[in-house]
Amino acid sequence: MSSLRKTLRAVAVAVVSATLLAPAVPARAEPSPAELTRRIEKSSTELEKVVEAYNKLREEIKTNQAAVARLQTRIGPLEQETERSRADVGELAVTAYKTGSNLTAADALLRPGGADTLLERIGMLDQLTRQRQEKISTFTGNQRKLIGQKTQLEVTLGRQAVQAREMTAAKKRIERDLAGLYELRRQAYGSATEKPAPRPDAANDAPAISGRAGVAVRYAYGAIGKPYVWAADGPNGYDCSGLTSAAWRAAGKSLPHNTRMQWGAVAHIGRGELRPGDLVFYSGLGHVALYVGGGQVIDAPSAGRNVLKRGMNLMPIQGYGRVR
Structure with missing residues (x-):
């Protein structure tokens, strides 16, 4: 065997050995x-x-x-x-x-x-x-x-x-x-947003509440299934403070389209005083929802999601407010 052939075989063996002995590079794991x-x-x-x-x-x-x-x-x-x-x-x-x-x-x-x-x-x-x-x-x-x-x-x-x-x-x-x-x-x-699923008769599911609070609650029920749209206050989409301001606007009351400003505009009440139509504010005043009774709120959760009714303890609560 010629010296050139011996040299090439030695190099090939070295490369294979190095490949086999080198530590394996773990594949990047997909997030769970x-x-x-x-x-x-x-x-x-x-x-x-x-x-x-x-x-x-x-x-x-x-x-x-x-x-x-x-x-x-x-x-x-x-x-x-x-x-x-x-x-x-x-x-x-x-x-x-x-x-x-x-x-x-x-x-x-x-x-x-x-x-x-x-x-x-x-x-x-x-x-x-x-x-x-x-x-x-x-x-x-x-x-x-x-x-x-x-x-x-x-x-x-x-x-x-x-x-x-x-x-x-x-x-x-x-x-x-x-x-x-x-x-x-x-x-x-598999999708950026939930499929909007407004129910035409959702307002009929609202509890029987008299006065302006009842109007606000029925409005919020009617918004269930509509998409979260940032900076929007209806009728086709809402962000959190946009929904509460729209619900109370339907009841004849003006609320600013901002959670912190709404906190400054309402009368602050205790948890035991909550009644349908009141507002629930969450820690940091970054989110607000409309209380509809039975420990439930209706809110526009976040981008990609739809307005829904759920338990009010969805995150730490800052306080409660009544529209004056």
Whole structure:
């Protein structure tokens, strides 16, 4: 056997031996169903916090828009009043210049005439002085108000611009996080979202409750099976605070579309006082549900899921609230 052939055989044997003796590289294990579920729950909780922050920002923008509208409504008439008072002051100055009517107390005393004439002059002087002071004061006051309102408008518009940028950034983050969550759900369940299954007669399942609370509860029953849609408040989809605000809006009560703001708007009650229509808030104020009696709530759980009725102890509870 030639030396070249011997060398090649030795190399081949060495490679095979090395392959056989090398430690095996374990194949990457697929996450277990339990691990996927844990990741989905964690991602859902984090995403809901971001969604509620987005909802809060949107509520603040609505408040600022209303403030801008009010300010703009006030500024128009104020500008007109300021212009009128400016014209009055200008007219006073022109009249005084043309007629020499800048009457002083010394003039009134030195001019000839009897006591009656003197008193008339002093009275006229006093009246003219008051009129001038009133006109000048009105002009000054209107001008000050106008400057104040315009300054407030500029501040509010500036705040709006900042909020608009924050809103755009938050939306991008939500869409990115949502894509990750949907991918986890596809791995775990084969589908990113549950199939919407609204029941047309679901509202008929609601317990007989009188008053506005009954209207809110029936609305929530009617939403069962509709999909979670972030930042939505119906009628085709909801997030958690969107569902509670929509239910109470149907009952004639306005609630902000944000869990933390709703917590600030309701009367806080104890667990033993709970009755259908009350709100159940969860730890961290990242989630809210509508209590429907019997220890049950209806809520919009998280992205990929549908509105459902379930036991209220679904996560640690922060507190309970009654819509006033």
